[in-house]
């Protein structure tokens with residue numbers, strides 16, 4: 080928890096007194112706490128006691144923040160590593176579920192790009208009310224993390240679910256949340272590829288040896304398919320040229336099924352023009368020079384299988400004089416000198432972006448896996464992203480490329 084930044088929203092409930100203890104424990108563990116009090120929260124704990132424990136000023140007024148120039152609500156909401164709402168009242172949950180932004184707390188909760196952890200606290204009938212059930216389901220669907228509430232005696236004299244979890248339990252949930260990636264990927268629809276055409280290759284190619292055998296590789300197509308899906312969610316018209324994979328065609332994407340590198344190249348060329356071309360396929364570098372017309376018989380094993388080089392689809396697209404896509408993106412799975420090799424590939428193939436991953440001696444560990452850890456290499460520099468699910472890498476890559484396309488720099 081050392082040096083982690085927690086943005087703590089304190090809602091209006093009796094349980095707010097436990098939040099003071101939570102602040103003390105967070106700071107004991109080295110976290111930095113910035114606190115925001117709602118108007119109702121101020122009825123239960125004072126700004127002075129919160130500020131003294133947090134060791135920093137308390138924020139409570141949206142308009143005094145937007146007036147001044149030093150720090151704004153967007154900045155506050157983004158500077159945190161995690162946003163915690165404790166106590167999260169029924170009203171705060173309802174505002175979050177509906178996307179209200181009529182005070183500082185709700186505005187921060189809507190503006191943040193970080194995960195939100197909530198510790199609900201309310202009367203049991205409020206917690207069990209169908210409206211709250213709906214809101215909780217919506218928020219869970221949005222990726223909001225819940226801790227509690229617990230069952231027990233309530234301040235109002237009733238017994239049941241609705242008590243805010245104890246500080247130790249909230250602390251443990253915060254610790255667990257901080258261990259994962261806490262950035263919320265941007266939802267696709269707002270990524271701004273509306274009106275753009277994107278062509279993506281994905282999966283392996285199969286190069287026939289005879290009518291039943293082929294040369295191939297272990298590529299699953301998961302990353303390329305996720306990229307095509309993310310581009311479609313961002314509003315682009317997407318053509319996915321897929322080698323043989325065991326995946327569903329992504330929704331909203333025109334998928335062309337091919338088998339060999341030559342077919343893949345033809346399908347890519349037929350899909351032009353495009354604003355962005357992303358070569359995520361693991362194209363076989365070679366094919367068999369002469370494909371046997373009949374299945375090779377056991378007895379007559381060929382002593383050699385002469386291979387010829389396949390076209391480099393990425394390089395051909397990047398080096399086109401006519402109808403070159405504005406952004407050409409390649410992948411590089413390297414086992415050594417990752418960045419040097421990626422830079423060299425960028426220059427040699429004339430592409431704009433290389434998505435590089437260091438597969439070390441475990442290439443098969445990336446192919447087919449659910450997660451990927453990549454470094455983005457451009458002529459302007461490099462940036463390394465954390466290990467993320469392939470869908471998340473895809474969303475981040477599409478957000479990055481849409482900014483690049485708009486000329487908004489190196490994202």
Ligand code: C5P
Pocket residue numbers: 280340358359360361362363364389390391392393394408409410411412
């Ligand atoms: O040169 P290397 O095979 O390492 O480059 C990998 C990149 O080039 C990937 O983006 C891959 O999709 C693309 N490629 C291609 N056609 C080939 C070989 C690789 O499009 N024949």
